[in-house]
Amino acid sequence: MFLKFNQKINTIFLDTDSKDFFITEKVNVILSPSLYWVKKVSLPVKYAREVKPLIPSLFEDILPEGNYNYFTYKKEDHFFIFAYEDKVILDTLKEKGIAAQHVNNVYFAQSEFDSISNPLKINEDKSIYIKDDLVILLPSAWMQTEEELDIETVSLSKYFIRLNQFGHIVESKSLYTLMIILALIISIVSVEYFIVNDKITKTQSLRDELFVRNNLKSTMIQNRSMLKEYSTLHKRQMLFREYTSYILSISLTPKQSLSELGLKGNKLLVSFTGVSKDSEADILKILKSKGIKYTSNLKENTLEIEISL
């Protein structure tokens, strides 16, 4: 594992006219001046980060139509500003046989060869050369140099860029904005989730407290069953009182009398004496009018009524 970290990463020089590479491991890439635009500017600012927002306007007049990314670094009192297209570089890499996942860091020839004293041939036709502090690409024939670029001797600087594979489809800024929005929604949903869970816990605690405070049985089935028993009892007691009041309100003739009134189980039992066949209906009519279910039996002037509660 440590060996992997200490592994030396090879460096290649990428130009539109470079020969094909056959890369199977990670490499650092130095971009030829043909793959980027560079300017040396003097600005009344101290830091490179202050320059970055200004770069698009500084390139405004010279860049052809395209989707550019920008980079800058400070050297002495000047800033070197760069404009490059991720897609152009990625397409060139692909064309030269380098998969995007094999690219480690990407450097500009400007930052890596700014101290060369002689022109260097990068291939048969092209050489790099410094003019007015800028690394430029010229036909080798103009320079009449035999010295070739030895990429192995290059000591890489700290100035490198990362390529965005989808930069040409969606702007990075939009993607980051979308990511921030999603992250915010995730945060809100997470907070809501925790609040809902907290409410569940609190409601369950309140319910448990109810059980303890009121000495309820351990399960709701037992408690429901108990309530059902009590409700049935309560209903029967109410009916008993209601029906008894109806019985006691029945108007009797002087010959008639209420001889017995009783409650056994779910039955209310009533006996009237001195009841003739003709007067039976008068006694029973109040029960009928109230819709009370009963059975009656008239025997030897005694009317026996049985009412179910």
Next chain:
Amino acid sequence: MKTINPLHLIVLLLIILLFLFIQLSGAKDELLQTQETYKETLTLTADLKGLNEIYSDQKGVRKAIEMILKQHALKTANIEQSIGNSSMIISSESMDKTALNSLMSKILNGSYNVHKFTIKRLSDTKANFTMEIKW
């Protein structure tokens, strides 16, 4: 490339968001169910407590019946009391109709579990009375 693809990150965030939405939806359903159960328990507790206090309060029922029986109109009615573990029986071999009316109205207007009772007419003014009240 060393950098993580932002689109991959967005997909990951969307998956996390979807997962959280599902979790939140489940939690909301659970909360609703818990709240409904709590409300049901609250109602059940109130009903159960009320009915239990009416019908199962042994001391309360005994005290209330004894208070009724101490009334002047009932003192002369020779009412006997017999108290068991789960019920009390009050009875009189012969009580006059005024006392019976008074006793019946007090008991029927109160909340007692009248388990059994019998009134038998003895004469125009007298009756035999038995009542079992449970708790």
